[in-house]
Amino acid sequence: EAQVTQNPRYLITVTGKKLTVTCSQNMNHEYMSWYRQDPGLGLRQIYYSMNVEVTDKGDVPEGYKVSRKEKRNFPLILESPSPNQTSLYFCASSLMATGELFFGEGSRLTVL
Amino acid sequence: RKEVEQDPGPFNVPEGATVAFNCTYSNSASQSFFWYRQDCRKEPKLLMSVYSSGNEDGRFTAQLNRASQYISLLIRDSKLSDSATYLCAVLSYSGNTPLVFGKGTRLSVIA
Numbered sequence: 001e002a003q004v005t006q007n008p009r010y011l012i013t014v015t016g017k018k019l020t021v022t023c024s025q026n027m028n029h030e031y032m033s034w035y036r037q038d039p040g041l042g043l044r045q046i047y048y049s050m051n052v053e054v055t056d057k058g059d060v061p062e063g064y065k066v067s068r069k070e071k072r073n074f075p076l077i078l079e080s081p082s083p084n085q086t087s088l089y090f091c092a093s094s095l096m097a098t099g100e101l102f103f104g105e106g107s108r109l110t111v112l
Numbered sequence: 113r114k115e116v117e118q119d120p121g122p123f124n125v126p127e128g129a130t131v132a133f134n135c136t137y138s139n140s141a142s143q144s145f146f147w148y149r150q151d152c153r154k155e156p157k158l159l160m161s162v163y164s165s166g167n168e169d170g171r172f173t174a175q176l177n178r179a180s181q182y183i184s185l186l187i188r189d190s191k192l193s194d195s196a197t198y199l200c201a202v203l204s205y206s207g208n209t210p211l212v213f214g215k216g217t218r219l220s221v222i223a
Contacts, residue, residue, distance in 0.1 A: 042215035099144045099203040099211050103155035
């Protein structure tokens with residue numbers, strides 16, 4: 001089954017404790033992206049990747065890191081999480097940067 | 113002016129009604145346009161792409177008006193299962209973010 005898989009789906013953590021949200025797709029997609037969704041602010045792009053070893057900042061990259069060492073994986077790293085990073089995070093992929101995205105089920109992160 | 117704007121709603125309509133949403137965009141160089149559907153606490157899912165000539169998929173019709181820089185989504189014969197938030201998305205290869213989403217329009221179809 002074609003899918004984008006994110007883990008963990010739910011996480012409560014404390015300020016400053018490094019965490020990684022993994023994202024994996026099995027569709028051989030070149031383009032992958034991370035979004036956060038907050039009430040009243042909609043979906044905002046954090047980082048995206050056009051292909052392996054190619055990553056670019058989106059609109060809200062501060063406090064996040066990403067890597068794209070393999071085509072299928074695009075982890076999101078929060079080196080020192082803060083409460084303002086409490087949000088619902090979505091990973092998405094597409095064959096190319098065409099706008100026809102497949103989204104993961106989301107990861108709800110709470111930073112205390 | 114924000115890049116992509118939508119009326120947040122909610123639009124509360126009875127079953128069987130026809131409802132239309134608009135989405136305006138500010139970048140005249142935008143190239144591709146999409147409607148996504150998002151159910152509560154779920155991931156967005158692509159509903160349809162919007163072509164220059166317009167396109168129809170069953171009860172759903174999407175239109176593009178480049179001159180006035182908006183796209184529209186028309187839902188005919190609304191079903192209870194159409195209740196969701198509808199996000200428009202606009203693709204352009206300028207700025208930080210190739211694909212920009214609107215904040216969504218919430219639709220509630222009532223029995």
